[in-house]
Amino acid sequence: MKSIVSNTLTQEFRNYNRLYFLVKDLLDFIKKIYSRNPVNDLKKCLADEKARYQFVIRAGTDTEVLWNDGRQSKTEPVYKRSIEFDQNHPKRMKQSKDPFEAALEEQEESPPNSPVGEDELNSQTPNEPQNQTNGGHNLLVDDDDYDEIGPNVKNSSHPSSTSTSKLHSTIVNANVATGATTKNKEYDDDEEEENMEVELSKFPSSADPTKMAKMQAILSQFTEDQMSRYESFRRSALQRSNMRRLLVSITGSQKISLPMTIVVCGIAKMFVGELVEKARIVMTERKESGPIRPCHIREAYRRLKIEGKVPKRSVQRLFR
């Protein structure tokens, strides 16, 4: 998968990075489990007679690991599910000390590991007692995950605790991701533009560990302001339904495929990015500050036209 070569000013938002990898991990993991045939294998993996799987949900400072029973239609794994509480589940982490801090700290240092995460999830249940003891040792978790990437070699730890710590990280990632998701739904409501939608499926793809490491290094340095801006950058998207309607009205043909709407939404979003960035450049040249004004946008648009980034109309617009 090609990495993004984008000249936008803002950097990647780590929660979305995490969420993407978590989703990818979960899907990969599930795919991997189900690709094995024997029932016993499955049962052993899932360690549950009904073959349910676990997921994590967080409300406030309480963290719970729950079993999930059944799934609706083709929705995204972390997001919409039929939830079933299992009060007797041994892995209930409500007693964990300040999980949010732990999650935050861990997130800053440890990137998720796509290939490794699956195996750790497999060995989840047997490793429970160790996981609980590891609950307080977040630095250990960070070190292990960071070790995978390479740059900072810290303490290497016991293999079984390594696995649980990675599991911990994946689970905690889910926590923060879920938390971030709900937080952002409210954030998006304040947006002015009509065509906004929280698009969770558009993530950066790079599975390249060096790039991941670089990304994590950059993301950890972000201020609150930068982080929120980055989050807005990653989460915002044009609505596919509206785009589809627009394309149908333009082309006159009803057959607009889904990939086409996705591509056009992506192109349009990047075009907005180019406009806004160029407008900011114009503003600095004129030594102005504050919100971008229409004159800046028009100047930016004019410059883009000169650069050839805007398709020219073959037929002139006579009436405007």
Next chain:
Amino acid sequence: MMYGFGDDPNPLPETVALVEDIVVEYVTDMAHKAQDIGSKRGKLSVEDFLYLIRKDLPKLNRCTELLSMQEELKQARKAFEVDEEKLGTLE
């Protein structure tokens, strides 16, 4: 979206309206051009849009990435559905 790309947290409404206008015009022009290209082949396809942005590397890479990600998610979802069925029959 504009905040994400560098504008104020509260962009001016006239700026937003202008940007929306420009983007709609951009998409319209692109779609017309793509249709022109596509008409030679018969029908409109994704390839036409990709051809149009071939010179613009960031956009091209982003689009190929979006498409491959969509494929991946589709595969994963399909695999999940198939296995759920299998699981259902096992029960």
